[in-house]
Amino acid sequence: MPGRFGVIGAGWRAQYFLKLGGLLPGKLEVVGLVGRSPERTSQSAERWGVPAYDSLAALVANEHPDFVVSAVPWPTTPDVVRGAVELGLPILCETPPAPDLDGLRSLWQAVGASGLVQVAEQYSLLPSHAARLAVARSGAIGTVTSVQISSTHMYHAVALMRAYLGAGFGPAIANARTFVAPLVNPLVKDAWTDDDQPHAAKTIIGTIDFGPGAMGLYDFTDNQWHNQLRSRRIVIRGSRGEIVDNEVVRLTGPRTIVRSPLVRRQTGYDLDLDAYDTDHISLGDTILYRNPFPGLRLNDEEIAIGTMLLAMAAWRRDEAAAPYPLAEGCQDHMVALAVEEAAVSGTPVRTSLEAWAAAKA
Numbered sequence: 001m002p003g004r005f006g007v008i009g010a011g012w013r014a015q016y017f018l019k020l021g022g023l024l025p026g027k028l029e030v031v032g033l034v035g036r037s038p039e040r041t042s043q044s045a046e047r048w049g050v051p052a053y054d055s056l057a058a059l060v061a062n063e064h065p066d067f068v069v070s071a072v073p074w075p076t077t078p079d080v081v082r083g084a085v086e087l088g089l090p091i092l093c094e095t096p097p098a099p100d101l102d103g104l105r106s107l108w109q110a111v112g113a114s115g116l117v118q119v120a121e122q123y124s125l126l127p128s129h130a131a132r133l134a135v136a137r138s139g140a141i142g143t144v145t146s147v148q149i150s151s152t153h154m155y156h157a158v159a160l161m162r163a164y165l166g167a168g169f170g171p172a173i174a175n176a177r178t179f180v181a182p183l184v185n186p187l188v189k190d191a192w193t194d195d196d197q198p199h200a201a202k203t204i205i206g207t208i209d210f211g212p213g214a215m216g217l218y219d220f221t222d223n224q225w226h227n228q229l230r231s232r233r234i235v236i237r238g239s240r241g242e243i244v245d246n247e248v249v250r251l252t253g254p255r256t257i258v259r260s261p262l263v264r265r266q267t268g269y270d271l272d273l274d275a276y277d278t279d280h281i282s283l284g285d286t287i288l289y290r291n292p293f294p295g296l297r298l299n300d301e302e303i304a305i306g307t308m309l310l311a312m313a314a315w316r317r318d319e320a321a322a323p324y325p326l327a328e329g330c331q332d333h334m335v336a337l338a339v340e341e342a343a344v345s346g347t348p349v350r351t352s353l354e355a356w357a358a359a360k361a
Contacts, residue, residue: 003313010035119329142240151232169357176206
């Protein structure tokens with residue numbers, strides 16, 4: 001049986017979930033849509049061929065979904081999550097689960113014990129990160145001791161650091177500084193700006209001490225997700241080697257240091273007529289990652305979100321562990337907020353051991 005889910009929200013982010021629900025028949029099925037804007041909700045419902053409802057209660061009463069996905073603005077998310085839990089309905093909420101630390105604490109107090117809330121933190125499911133995680137967890141570079149992320153912001157960056165380091169819920173210490181410099185910004189989310197003049201761009205560089213032998217380096221410039229004048233960089237350092245972007249260096253034996261590339265097999269180039277698609281990522285003759293959606297020609301973000309939706313459906317069928325419990329999402333955002341606070345104050349910020357630390361994923 002497919003995982004039947006409803007979507008709350010009709011904006012840009014919601015379109016990902018609506019699209020993927022329609023691309024995986026037999027595995028996923030979108031059964032309804034709830035949005036704040038009647039016009040935009042009607043347009044999305046018509047585009048994806050799903051019924052629109054004026055409330056979550058109406059969607060639940062008519063469609064009886066296995067779970068719902070919330071893709072609404074930050075300030076609205078906690079209320080939507082509480083509403084789903086009051087209906088006894090599992091929910092996958094977009095990141096972050098609440099805008100600030102007080103909001104995270106309040107949300108946890110209200111719904112943490114329900115076990116119904118998951119967070120759509122998809123970055124570790126992106127093909128390249130999933131492949132790097134496979135290398136890191138294999139022990140090839142020894143014990144992971146530090147992670148440097150310069151590609152994405154806040155909770156996403158922290159989630160990746162915690163995943164690579166295996167960091168839990170203990171207190172962390174953030175130090176950060178802000179720097180402003182001119183930068184041309186040729187691209188935004190979905191368009192060229194056609195502006196080749198430099199503008200002031202803020203960069204936050206911070207360090208996060210996750211505890212003995214575990215450190216994160218945060219480096220993010222305004223609009224770095226889309227500005228292709230700034231490369232994405234990641235360094236995962238371990239006790240026996242490191243991963244730098246798409247290269248692994250490691251000690252494989254006495255006096256033997258080996259450098260090996262992470263190679264993505266991408267179909268559709270030159271005379272490859274299988275159409276443009278991701279096939280797999282390998283390290284030598286070891287396949288680290290295979291695209292779970294061959295033939296659909298999805299981008300990496302869509303692959304990651306589709307993987308999260310299938311994990312959510314499997315969890316609801318008691319076939320798999322919870323994909324990303326609320327406690328994890330709260331921890332990610334709390335540490336990210338500490339980095340931003342440290343950047344503003346210029347002083348170290350130490351996070352506390354919060355109530356969600358006692359939760360079992």
